[in-house]
Amino acid sequence: MTVSAALPYDAIEHIRLDGTELIRLVSDADPTLSVPHCPGWSLRELTFHVARGWNFWAGVLSAGITSRNNVREIPKIERSPDHARLVDALFDAHVRLCDALHATDASMQVWTWTGSTQRVPWVARRMTHETMVHLWDAGQAIGLDFEFAAEVAADGIDEWLTWFAAGERAEGEKKVGGTINFSCTDAELLPGHGEWFVSAMKEPKATFIRANRKGDAAIRGTAQDILMWLWRRSSNIEITGDEVVARRFQAFTDLT
Template sequence: MTAQESHATPPGPLQGALDHERYCAELLAETERLRAALRGADLTAIVPTCPDWTLAELARHVGGAHRWAGELVATRATDLISPADVPGAAGPDDDSPEALDAWLVEGAERAVAALREAGPDAAVWSWSPDHRAGFWARRMAHETVIHRADAALAAGADYVVPPELAADCLDEWLQLCALPEAAGRWAEHADGVFGPGRTIHLHATDSPTGLHAEWILDLTGDRLAHRRAHEKAAVALRGPLTELLLALYRRRSVDDTGIEVLGDRSVFDAWLDYASFS
């Protein structure tokens, strides 16, 4: 099975493009990249994209999420487990950078061990419609991708995401935004977001051969519909894949990137104001 082939599971709203082992491997790799961004940084520095956190608190959030997801999978949880009930999820007792670094490694390795042992189709509780261990492999890989961006932007570190992973991360974000639960949660912010002619085209200009990295966000109904496609839209954004991902996740303003905006930018700006889980 190639990296771009999905595991043979029933199609669903959160189906990913990569296989289970690839997500597990990327979770480990992204944790290593996060550790590299934190190494030598001022861990008391405020994270501009998550201003309620310092870098140390960001790292504890990521490592805690790894441990929580790993516990859900290892126990084959059928209901929510409180993160407060997961041993070690709050972080290391020692506040030193070395202790935090070792804690991050241990949490990611534990999560991946549980995910690999379970396999993608093991039944596990999740807050999404996808109640399989495979959901958590993908979710934790992408959770780490995005929070690594937070760390890199705060620490002034380089930020590069493997193209297939970045494209799938953008896919997952759109899939989450399209869930009925998201539409219900954001309903009070929907004025001016949806309506006739309101479409967005995302076009990655640096995607490798064989990776079709173009998306249409169709806002003409009462909630998001999306597809990978090359079509005319009310507004088009053209730029590097990683920059498109950061823009969609509101980690970097389009004005601070190499993204070219063609058409009615207000359509995209309205979408950004609407689509946020923060």
């Protein structure tokens, strides 16, 4: 089984295209530009962050790492004030990640930070959304807006609810105090592919179902806008019902 066949979209192709565009943007832009929704980050810092992530997961896949102890063996990308050097590292990491995803059987289990090993499509999914969100970040830094496929953004919401919501909270809200309904307004999404009902937020997981149920607060918007709201990038969504519950929900998970 290939990675592409294991997900509802061609993850490797999205990583390739979005990653190539991200490399082009950070190559041409002023590296000292601030990234609006990443406090304290410049484009240089964003470049380093993405390069480090791509390099890490390329290393996990290439070596077939299944133990946290072996993660230390992955060569690290060093932070550098030389932006051209960082861009070269970004390009190299992108090539190695795409090559590793192509070469690795989708059924293989590898180490992840989830607490257990996961199949390779987990990495492909994570890198699809990581790359997409940071391409959006880079665009915001230089005044460009990007639109992403609704099915990919909707999967990003599902990934966020599955693996990020309520996890490793340090400074978030102590409780949400209500339920949340998410509804994507994208016409191209198949029925049932853009709705979630979150009944509880409690470390380390959110409790949710993929269905349309009435919640104390309802969040409506395109899949991309909802995803960016969850990642605290955008407020271009419609909130009905209890806005305090919605605010607490967004603030609950520690994303620092």
